[in-house]
Amino acid sequence: MVIGVLGLQGDVREHLASLRCAGMEGRVVRTPADLAELSGLILPGGESTAISLLGEGGIFAALRGCVRDGFPLFGTCAGMVLLAAEVEGRDEPHLGAIDITVARNASGRQVDSFETELDVDGVGKKLCAVFIRAPFITRVGPGVRVLAEHEGVPVMAEQGNVLVASFHPELTEDPRIHRYFGAIAERHEQEVRRS
Numbered sequence: 001m002v003i004g005v006l007g008l009q010g011d012v013r014e015h016l017a018s019l020r021c022a023g024m025e026g027r028v029v030r031t032p033a034d035l036a037e038l039s040g041l042i043l044p045g046g047e048s049t050a051i052s053l054l055g056e057g058g059i060f061a062a063l064r065g066c067v068r069d070g071f072p073l074f075g076t077c078a079g080m081v082l083l084a085a086e087v088e089g090r091d092e093p094h095l096g097a098i099d100i101t102v103a104r105n106a107s108g109r110q111v112d113s114f115e116t117e118l119d120v121d122g123v124g125k126k127l128c129a130v131f132i133r134a135p136f137i138t139r140v141g142p143g144v145r146v147l148a149e150h151e152g153v154p155v156m157a158e159q160g161n162v163l164v165a166s167f168h169p170e171l172t173e174d175p176r177i178h179r180y181f182g183a184i185a186e187r188h189e190q191e192v193r194r195s
């Protein structure tokens, strides 16, 4: 199984290292052709405005197709902003893959970055979570399952094959969240094979 990492901007290398650490192969994705033969795609943290400016007119059109087809997608931080159905202060969502509203930079400025431990439903206890100018989830649609909260605010969620986190699992040595996404991708692969 090969998992792609959208490589337009942000912490691409860190996600590739985490995938390796979780026992999976990763590949950088920049063009629609790079999506061939992948089992899932990670949208990394970075700057969502920069990533969307680089992606519109190119890879984003193909990603909208992935969203329609239920292809496994995992967005961390800026990647979560790109996957949300609504972004506060913006008229249009970017990719609209998961029925949540997000507020950008809700955890504060760069200097307010922090680490904490979270229990993540279905993944495990005491996971180190790094928040850097993190978006918070301010609305959760009926089909969305919240997997983790920080001080009562949802910070990780899933809907179908789409997984999002406000924080950066790729900046820790803990492979559990990448493995969890790998399991989503594997389940999807089996469903496709059966149909």
Ligand code: GLN
Residues within 6 Å of the ligand: 044, 045, 046, 047, 048, 049, 076, 077, 078, 079, 081, 104, 105, 132, 133, 134, 135
């Ligand atoms: N604040 C950034 C954005 O909204 C995300 C920051 C990050 O990915 N660490 O794009």
